[in-house]
Amino acid sequence: MVRLIQLILFILVFGTGVYLFAAAVFARFKFLTLAKPDKARFGRSRERIWSFITNVLLQKKVIAEPSGLGHLFIFWGFLVLVFGDLDFIVFHLSGWHFPWATMAWYAFMQEMFSLLVIAAIVVAGVRRYALRPMRTEVSFEAGFILCLIALIVITYFVVTGADIAQTGAYPGNASPVLNQIAHALSGDAHVTLVILADAGFWVHILCLVAFMIVIPRSKHLHMLGAMANWYFRRYESPGKLTKLDLEDESIETFGAGQIQEFTWKQLLDGYACTECGRCHVNCPATLSGKPLSPRNVILKMKDQIVLEGPGMLAQMAAGAESLSSQPLFDGVFTQEEVWACTTCRACEEACPVGNEHVQDIIDLRRYLVLTEGDAPPGVNKVFQNLERQSNEWGITRRDRAKWAEGIPVKTMAEVEGKAEYLFFVGTAASFDKRAQKIAQGFAKILLAAGVDFAILADEEESDGDSARRLGNEFLYQSFVEANIELFRTYGVQKIITTDPHAYNTFKNEYPDFGYEAEVFHATTFAAKLIEEGHLKPSIPLEKTVTYHDSCYLGRYNGIYDAPRFILQAIPGVKLVEMERHKEKSMCCGAGGGGMFKEESGTRINVMRAEQAIQTGATVIGTACPYCMNMLIDGTKAHGQEDVIETYDVIELLAASIGV
Structure with missing residues (x-):
């Protein structure tokens, strides 16, 4: 009778959690249907499945930084503990174990992953609330989630330890922690152990239900969003922007001026965002004090579709021919942040969930320029000159x-x-x-x-x-x-x-x-x-060169080795790398029309020039005429133009072959 009552209570409580979880997930899916289509996200299923395996299951981009190891432990701990938790719940409702749960190897693995999860939570808590690196933000939500996960693991240990103490079936070396907990509780009265096990079980269930309710309503929606995001990732070149159909006379607005004017994949990025801040601390605009954070761009889009979604769905149900929502430049985005972007893709390179920030910003610019006819004076001057x-x-x-x-x-x-x-x-x-x-x-x-x-x-x-x-x-x-x-x-x-x-x-x-x-x-x-012997660099230059990777050559097109090969082929040249190089290179500030815009805050080229100066090189090598000019100006700002010169790699090669 007691177990029947427990089962009914469990169905009511857990079923409510499942319903609230499913309802929120379905609502957020419906919000995506309000956005524009994106047919390029389908096909190439084998590559998409492999992307899912490498970036979701193996966490390839997450562990690209040391801090990602903690997330890896929590992720895999979660997957392993799902099976253990299934047995945990079934046993306390029926008294029956799944076959795998009684095997020593699984008991050991369950315990080790549980400990890894606890360790990762402690590290994450200390890092977020004590060390507070720039890219993390102190928030109640993050702490609440960490506490829920910790309670789920702790109650598993306590309840299982109390069960073992009641039966006397100690697991021994297979589960050393549970063995210790069970021995520590073995002196308690049977009634105490029963109360402890039952109370711990319900705390465990309530934590699971709270977790289900919170996931789709918080940043932890990324647990679902990131999986979809990696599957539907872009397979065209990252250097390719979407083409606008300018011949379609039925189109009245261009770009994104309202939230539904983004594509469903652009809005999915918001669901996938973990708010980890990797994009934030790699963005040259953010680092130089400009009013732009790639993270905030993505989060504003997510917040806006969640806010406006119910109303737009109601409009659709009422048969509205077109949907209406708040203009994005009326309190959501500012022109200053949109124009601050250099389109360098450092944010996209750093993102562990495959978000694509640059197209979002370009679509916002397209709306300002093409629909509103509103651009800064310097930008309008560029258009006139062109x-x-x-x-x-x-x-x-x-x-x-x-x-x-x-x-x-x-x-x-x-x-x-x-x-x-x-x-x-x-x-x-x-x-x-x-x-x-x-x-x-x-x-x-x-x-x-x-x-x-x-x-x-x-x-x-x-x-x-x-x-x-x-x-x-x-x-x-x-x-x-x-x-x-x-x-x-x-x-x-x-x-x-x-x-x-x-x-x-x-x-x-x-x-x-x-x-x-x-x-x-x-x-x-x-x-x-x-390589083919048509050119033979032979004149020594006797220079120490640090090479600056152009964003549009490097991150956009993967060309990192050729410029370095040329430098290393020139006699007398010694190549030294800046701390930020290749995929993690910092933009010079010229991209995205940045060379022709007014720049607030610290100038990006001055920051990049300082990084080059710190190497002790005598020459900054570039492979882009815009980068070269920006870095020349940067060294002048430091008063170092006579100490460290700036040349294109092609100029150095020409000097070495005597032309």
Whole structure:
């Protein structure tokens, strides 16, 4: 009779928890259906399953940082303890054990994982509430969850120990902790042990129910969201932004001005966010004191869809033709935070759950620029310069080929498009006097290696990257159309460029518009020439070089080795690395149109230059004309421009081969 009453109470209590959990999860799923579709998230099932295995089960991105080990222990402890807890509940309701629960190997594993979970909780508590690193925030919610998990494990030990003390069936070496607890309780009266076991059991159940209720209503929704997020991760290049259909006359707004104008996958990112702060402490805008935190962007999106979701579902049920919600720039986002982003992807590289922050920010910019016609004066000036002269500085386009004066470089018009390679010089190396030396050096390298190439000269247009990253998709697509028409006129099938931004958009984004070519960055092309013996760096430079990884070359396109290979091939060059390099490199501040925007707080290029100076190098090596200029300005701000010079890797190579 007692067990029947217990069973009925359990069904009522636990069933309520399951219902509240399922109702909240289903509601949040329904909220995602309010957003725009994203067909690119389906297909490639084998790769998606493997992504789930490596990043969810094996926690690959989580343990990329030492602090992630604690999460790994809690995660796997949770999986193992689920089976033990199932037996724990069934035994206390029926007196029957599952077969595995009585096996010594499982009892030992259950106990070891329980101890690992307790240890991880203690470390997490000390770290969050005592050490308080920058990326964590003190919150009641986080502490409550840690306490619930701890109570679930502790009550398991206490109740199971009391049960063992009652029966006298001590587990011995298979469960040393339970063995000790049971022996410690063995002197208590039988009634005391029964009360302790029953009370502990119900505390355990209430903790489980509380956990189920809290999970979908807190940051711990990531337990479900992260699994879905990794399965539906992006498999296209991270350097590719979504294409807007500008020919659809039924579209009245572009970008995201209301929460439902994001895609369901963008909103899923909010469900997946663990609020760990890895993106926060890797964002150059955040670190330099600007009003932007990638974490907060994602969390604002989640909070907004949870807040607005019920109302929009009611509108849909009432048959509304279009959904209405709070404008995102009316108290949710500020223009300052949206314009502070450099699109460097440091946040995405650091994120342990695969969130994709940059597209969110670009969609917010697109709304401001294309729908509201609202952009900072400096950004509008860039748009005007691009429209009039096809370059961000507004220099007359007739000067685009002045850098090549005195160098026997042919144009595509002269060779009637019969050159094997198009050297697309790009805006910076065409018009910026310092960056022109990169174009000159690379042209001479190509001539020395006997490469069949030509340039477009005055016919060259902007690649459009700045326009697109600043939110002006109309202007970007106009450049795309002009460039594709020109490339096809000359039959261009192979493109080389010294500009990582042009490289990225030609390679990853132009195919969306029907044009594909083999695209090479100057460093990978030059590295291949060295490997094949067409170039032989022989003049020693006797310099200590620290190499700065361009975001659009590195994190966007995975090119890390080629520039370093070139540097190591030059006699006399000693390569030293900054603390933040390769995947964890810090942005110079130029990306996302940052070179042409007003910057509040500490300048990002000044911070990056300081990191380079700390290496003791005599040269900062770059592979991007924008990075080079930003770092030159950064060293000047420190008064170190005579101590540590800044050169593009291509310039150093040109010097070493004597051109």
